[in-house]
Amino acid sequence: MDTAGLTPQEAARTALRAGLPLESDRHEAVAATANHIHSVIATLRELDFRDTPPATSFMAVTAVTAVTTGQGDTDAAV
Amino acid sequence: MQPYELSLADAARAVAAGELSPVELTDSVLERIESVEARLQAYVTVAAESARKAAARAEQEIARGRLRGPLHGIPMGLKDLIDAAGLPTTASSRVRADHVADGDSAVAARLSAAGAVLLGKTHTHEFAYGLTTPQTRNAHDHSRVAGGSSGGSAVAVAAGEATFALGTDTGGSIRVPAALNGVVGLKPTYGLISRQGVTSLSWSLDHVGPLTRTVRDAELVLAALDGRDRREPGGVSAVPESGDLTGLRVGVPRNYYFERVSPEVEESVRRAIGQLQELGAELVEVEIPMTRYIQAVQWGLMVPEATSYHEGTLRSTPDLYAADVRILLEAGEFVSAGDYLRAQRARTLMRDAWAQMLGRVDVIVAPSVPMTAVESGQDSVRWADGTVEAVSDSYVRLSAPANITGVPALTLPVGRDHAGMPIGMQLMGRPLDEATVLRAGRAYEVAAARSDAGAGQLAPVAA
Numbered sequence: 001m002d003t004a005g006l007t008p009q010e011a012a013r014t015a016l017r018a019g020l021p022l023e024s025d026r027h028e029a030v031a032a033t034a035n036h037i038h039s040v041i042a043t044l045r046e047l048d049f050r051d052t053p054p055a056t057s058f059m060a061v062t063a064v065t066a067v068t069t070g071q072g073d074t075d076a077a078v
Numbered sequence: 079m080q081p082y083e084l085s086l087a088d089a090a091r092a093v094a095a096g097e098l099s100p101v102e103l104t105d106s107v108l109e110r111i112e113s114v115e116a117r118l119q120a121y122v123t124v125a126a127e128s129a130r131k132a133a134a135r136a137e138q139e140i141a142r143g144r145l146r147g148p149l150h151g152i153p154m155g156l157k158d159l160i161d162a163a164g165l166p167t168t169a170s171s172r173v174r175a176d177h178v179a180d181g182d183s184a185v186a187a188r189l190s191a192a193g194a195v196l197l198g199k200t201h202t203h204e205f206a207y208g209l210t211t212p213q214t215r216n217a218h219d220h221s222r223v224a225g226g227s228s229g230g231s232a233v234a235v236a237a238g239e240a241t242f243a244l245g246t247d248t249g250g251s252i253r254v255p256a257a258l259n260g261v262v263g264l265k266p267t268y269g270l271i272s273r274q275g276v277t278s279l280s281w282s283l284d285h286v287g288p289l290t291r292t293v294r295d296a297e298l299v300l301a302a303l304d305g306r307d308r309r310e311p312g313g314v315s316a317v318p319e320s321g322d323l324t325g326l327r328v329g330v331p332r333n334y335y336f337e338r339v340s341p342e343v344e345e346s347v348r349r350a351i352g353q354l355q356e357l358g359a360e361l362v363e364v365e366i367p368m369t370r371y372i373q374a375v376q377w378g379l380m381v382p383e384a385t386s387y388h389e390g391t392l393r394s395t396p397d398l399y400a401a402d403v404r405i406l407l408e409a410g411e412f413v414s415a416g417d418y419l420r421a422q423r424a425r426t427l428m429r430d431a432w433a434q435m436l437g438r439v440d441v442i443v444a445p446s447v448p449m450t451a452v453e454s455g456q457d458s459v460r461w462a463d464g465t466v467e468a469v470s471d472s473y474v475r476l477s478a479p480a481n482i483t484g485v486p487a488l489t490l491p492v493g494r495d496h497a498g499m500p501i502g503m504q505l506m507g508r509p510l511d512e513a514t515v516l517r518a519g520r521a522y523e524v525a526a527a528r529s530d531a532g533a534g535q536l537a538p539v540a541a
Contacts, residue, residue: 026408053423
């Protein structure tokens, strides 16, 4: 969903859909903050990602396995 | 000089030589807390009794010839996002009013194993979601912000209320308050230090690291946190004191890092860069890549991750959050999965572009923050080009790239502005190459100590 120009009423409805009931006196401020965040993040739509994967990492080796094999206790790399 | 004024390295040397006992040192720091804490508000919780007991245990062990290492018997503070068994982890929030940690975080366990003495838990901007830490006052000027979110840790170290402290850094939360209070802060490489038992703001951007009075001290704490002190019993390899930087390629950004920066900050940092050159470093101009997308990536990752972390309590106890944090968490519900994935993909591009840049230089040098500590309550700053920027956006702007790319980043004090407020310089290096970043910082620190009052001085807070 595109949140550009989200109105207070749309913010209330969308929040409710996410399981977050907003009191009526918060609709306007939350919509304004959401719109500001969107205006910043939307810049990323300019990029041509081609085959670039997300930087999130998945490690099949769990911490439990790492402990049993004596591997380090640091977290996953970026 | 009182024991609370000693740097970690000097205190460790005195303890090892039998000239200072951990009990004397801890008592001195606790007395310092008693005399200045009412004005500074660096701590959420001070655990004086357990600290004195831990110091007494350290003293007995050392007397029996069982010195564990440089942190043995050294009093320190933990940011109140970091679990320590039996103490509340409040995150400086009413949401966590009844919390008690049932175990040590990985870093608290490491420090405990190294023999460090836990003084208490230091204030954070609520749940680390902010850059000012409003409960705490700047150690150099109580009318100004402490910086955040590790404001309590920075102020405690700056004012002699802890010999060192730990903080967390998601967009600059170690480096910003360290710079604003005139201390050293290190954000290590992403993933180097365990975050187990540390309350998250944003899993993919969070880092744990030390705040200290000198670069040398940061190196000592890092060694305990990443386990080098265990692998190398008998001593952590010291950064050479000679300070010769011949052969070191220092990248000086031609874009981004010196834009919308106060003239006094730029002047101090450029003077410090000149000092690095005098020490033998080769200065290389570099172009910082993808700067247009830094804030978008930072927000695209942090905002939805923070909202996800707080999903339950935002619905069950929303009124317990401070207003500034609550609205960000609520607005984070509107960031789509597509937005988040674009941020993660852009992060891949940015990380790769930085790796290319760091193939040509060993470290990158820049201001840590664009301006010194602002007055409490100031919301925005107007720059010479006419633009107006939120204070929080300004403080995070020069720190965020190292969180996104995961590279190690150090801040150290390099001067003062006209009002006497500290100015910080940032050194960033290749992933897992903390040694080079620390070497450059230490060389500057040693050289600067010869020419002025030197590193490790406390903020002038009257007792």
